[in-house]
Amino acid sequence: MxxxxxxxxxxxxxxxxxxxxxxSYLQRRSANVVKEKIDEEIxxxxxxxxxxxxxxxxxxxxxxxxxxxxxxxxxxxxxEAIKQKYEMQFHTSQIPEFQVFFNDQPMNDFNTLFNNLxxxxxxxxxxxxxxxxxxxxxxxxxxxxHCSISLHWLSKLPEQLLDKNSPAWNRGxxxxxxxxxxxxxxxxxxxxxxxxxxxxxxxxxxVSGGMIVIISQGIPNGxxxxxxxxxxxxxxxxLSLMDMVKEGVVSEAQVDSFNLPFYAASPDEMTxxxxxxxxxxxxxxxxxxxxxxxxxxxxxxxxxxHVRAAMEESFSKHFGGEVLDELFDRLTKKLSKFSxxxxxxxxxxxxxxxxxxxx
Amino acid sequence: MxxxxxxxxxxxxxxxxxxxxxxSYLQRRSANVVKEKIDEEIxxxxxxxxxxxxxxxxxxxxxxxxxxxxxxxxxxxxxEAIKQKYEMQFHTSQIPEFQVFFNDQPMNDFNTLFNNLxxxxxxxxxxxxxxxxxxxxxxxxxxxxHCSISLHWLSKLPEQLLDKNSPAWNRGxxxxxxxxxxxxxxxxxxxxxxxxxxxxxxxxxxVSGGMIVIISQGIPNGxxxxxxxxxxxxxxxxLSLMDMVKEGVVSEAQVDSFNLPFYAASPDEMTxxxxxxxxxxxxxxxxxxxxxxxxxxxxxxxxxxHVRAAMEESFSKHFGGEVLDELFDRLTKKLSKFSxxxxxxxxxxxxxxxxxxxx
Numbered sequence: 198m199x200x201x202x203x204x205x206x207x208x209x210x211x212x213x214x215x216x217x218x219x220x221s222y223l224q225r226r227s228a229n230v231v232k233e234k235i236d237e238e239i240x241x242x243x244x245x246x247x248x249x250x251x252x253x254x255x256x257x258x259x260x261x262x263x264x265x266x267x268x269x270x271x272x273x274x275x276x277e278a279i280k281q282k283y284e285m286q287f288h289t290s291q292i293p294e295f296q297v298f299f300n301d302q303p304m305n306d307f308n309t310l311f312n313n314l315x316x317x318x319x320x321x322x323x324x325x326x327x328x329x330x331x332x333x334x335x336x337x338x339x340x341x342x343h344c345s346i347s348l349h350w351l352s353k354l355p356e357q358l359l360d361k362n363s364p365a366w367n368r369g370x371x372x373x374x375x376x377x378x379x380x381x382x383x384x385x386x387x388x389x390x391x392x393x394x395x396x397x398x399x400x401x402x403x404v405s406g407g408m409i410v411i412i413s414q415g416i417p418n419g420x421x422x423x424x425x426x427x428x429x430x431x432x433x434x435x436l437s438l439m440d441m442v443k444e445g446v447v448s449e450a451q452v453d454s455f456n457l458p459f460y461a462a463s464p465d466e467m468t469x470x471x472x473x474x475x476x477x478x479x480x481x482x483x484x485x486x487x488x489x490x491x492x493x494x495x496x497x498x499x500x501x502x503h504v505r506a507a508m509e510e511s512f513s514k515h516f517g518g519e520v521l522d523e524l525f526d527r528l529t530k531k532l533s534k535f536s537x538x539x540x541x542x543x544x545x546x547x548x549x550x551x552x553x554x555x556x
Numbered sequence: 557m558x559x560x561x562x563x564x565x566x567x568x569x570x571x572x573x574x575x576x577x578x579x580s581y582l583q584r585r586s587a588n589v590v591k592e593k594i595d596e597e598i599x600x601x602x603x604x605x606x607x608x609x610x611x612x613x614x615x616x617x618x619x620x621x622x623x624x625x626x627x628x629x630x631x632x633x634x635x636e637a638i639k640q641k642y643e644m645q646f647h648t649s650q651i652p653e654f655q656v657f658f659n660d661q662p663m664n665d666f667n668t669l670f671n672n673l674x675x676x677x678x679x680x681x682x683x684x685x686x687x688x689x690x691x692x693x694x695x696x697x698x699x700x701x702h703c704s705i706s707l708h709w710l711s712k713l714p715e716q717l718l719d720k721n722s723p724a725w726n727r728g729x730x731x732x733x734x735x736x737x738x739x740x741x742x743x744x745x746x747x748x749x750x751x752x753x754x755x756x757x758x759x760x761x762x763v764s765g766g767m768i769v770i771i772s773q774g775i776p777n778g779x780x781x782x783x784x785x786x787x788x789x790x791x792x793x794x795l796s797l798m799d800m801v802k803e804g805v806v807s808e809a810q811v812d813s814f815n816l817p818f819y820a821a822s823p824d825e826m827t828x829x830x831x832x833x834x835x836x837x838x839x840x841x842x843x844x845x846x847x848x849x850x851x852x853x854x855x856x857x858x859x860x861x862h863v864r865a866a867m868e869e870s871f872s873k874h875f876g877g878e879v880l881d882e883l884f885d886r887l888t889k890k891l892s893k894f895s896x897x898x899x900x901x902x903x904x905x906x907x908x909x910x911x912x913x914x915x
Binding site: 251252253254294296298303304306307308311312314321322323324325326327332333334335336337338 | 610611612613653655657662663665666667670671673680681682683684685686691692693694695696697
């Protein structure tokens with residue numbers, strides 16, 4: 198097993214003003230939207246009568262957990278639903294012991310995660326470092342896998358994006374928003390490969406009857422990313438960087454060679470990948486409204502702070518930390534210019550919920 | 557389960573010049589002295605025919621692992637001995653999967669640990685935060701526990717040491733070296749309580765037939781700590797601090813209220829505790845020579861750097877970080893004055909090896 202690094206950025210560590218720890222409540226609200234649906238799936242589909250539980254211990258993993266605190270809330274919610282189902286099936290309050298594995302990449306700030314573990318947790322906690330596109334656990338070890346707001350990060354960028362001779366060369370853009378089909382397809386095919394690796398690894402690690410819940414950025418079937426509110430954001434990032442090229446702050450070659458490894462799949466795409474893999478039953482696959490984005494006109498500065506806490510490491514690695522403030526300032530201004538357009542963009546069914554069960 | 561903090565200091569984090577990562581090779585050499593003996597115990601006593609191994613996974617925990625790299629070497633050595641024994645018993649190279657849990661306190665620098673995990677490791681790794689005097693794992697989960705150079709750290713200091721009305725008030729000293737019997741007894745009784753908690757927790761976590769290997773600072777039966785080379789070090793720490801009191805750098809009250817939670821048990825003491833607990837068989841209990849200290853005249857500056865990497869957090873928490881340089885400079889000078897006396901002090905059988913087997 199290697200310390201596999203992926204191209205996905207670690208979230209900003211620590212608990213300071215700019216940290217992901219302090220700036221991830223929008224992600225939390227999004228995930229909360231689907232809480233009831235997940236509870237429902239657990240109540241209906243998790244079947245303790247047919248689940249091998251060795252030594253009376255139920256094991257759950259949160260993959261791509263970041264630094265907290267969202268992961269702690271999700272785990273707590275999941276464990277409550279799981280306990281309820283157990284009590285319902287066995288008419289007993291003598292529940293199993295729970296062991297929870299918090300996973301993220303080696304560059305994740307596990308010190309922050311460990312220092313903020315809930316004091317009164319009713320489970321044994323452990324941290325596991327590594328890419329969830331590889332094996333992380335022994336065979337038949339886990340009963341439940343949760344993967345929230347992280348599977349849209351690709352393990353790596355398609356090489357063609359940097360190849361000047363390829364039709365998928367992604368010149369002057371940092372994402373597939375508004376890009377030629379070849380670029381979109383390169384992203385899509387990397388996503389499919391990653392997802393296949395994810396499913397293969399989990400198929401070994403999960404016991405038969407074990408469940409996977411994925412909450413991820415998604416997109417309605419047949420829609421283009423440029424039609425989404427998020428697409429405007431990626432477009433404005435590209436435009437801000439190209440402005441900085443004009444002013445000599447960064448070079449054109451730097452922008453041409455930079456791409457964000459972020460891909461949002463449609464339900465049809467995801468269904469095809471899971472069916473082709475053939476090791477899991479699809480219990481639920483649907484797009485949801487990410488509530489936080491819907492209720493009011495978007496607060497651009499708040500949005501940018503969240504985007505920065507999740508993505509700045511990517512930019513900083515490529516362009517250097519010294520351009521970050523300028524870049525995100527420009528992004529805020531650029532988005533403000535497009536604020537009316539932003540409100541017209543699609544932002545409803547963009548949260549993909551996938552519930553799978555190991556055959 | 558709570559984020560139990562103990563009084564034992566975390567080792568200095570990171571990988572810088574003063575880090576424990578860079579300044580723990582003396583500890584490693586000490587532990588290496590007993591490597592062959594541990595291999596021998598595994599070959600003789602670990603019995604796979606009577607060890608319940610669910611899902612073909614063998615689970616090992618290194619408790620008090622610190623930041624590395626020593627823990628990685630120990631784990632590698634242990635796994636090799638364990639694999640050999642397995643192959644010997646089953647005449648097959650189809651060995652189980654291995655899962656290794658690295659444990660230390662919440663204040664330990666797990667980021668450094670995770671970032672330095674061996675690239676080509678043949679095991680699934682996980683980090684577990686918490687005091688090993690409490691439960692860390694579910695029931696019947698582990699097959700092997702290793703605890704190297706860390707059980708001599710008490711979970712907390714006996715309260716009497718700070719009580720002016722108690723005969724165990726440890727005025728003007730920071731350890732039980734050269735202290736009245738009441739002080740020594742207070743330390744000893746805290747150690748016995750801690751060890752009892754350690755054994756009770758492990759008795760739940762280990763499967764029947766599972767093994768514990770403890771390598772710890774020890775002392776021959778009936779010897780006083782002041783007779784040891786280490787005793788001179790603690791004494792020189794007290795003297796250096798009292799010099800700093802005279803010069804007004806720290807206050808006398810600060811020194812009186814500070815004690816190091818460090819206790820070295822004798823084989824007789826340890827035997828009594830394990831037998832009273834009654835849940836483990838003693839497979840081996842012996843004192844060894846810590847090789848690094850024996851072969852040559854002690855290199856005082858090198859020794860102090862190691863002591864500082866392991867202990868500075870205790871001093872810094874109590875006296876403030878700004879006095880550390882002065883304190884350890886004074887300690888080096890003070891020890892140099894006593895360098896001839898140091899060479900005469902006892903330093904042979906001070907490494908206690910304990911091998912236990914869960915009944």
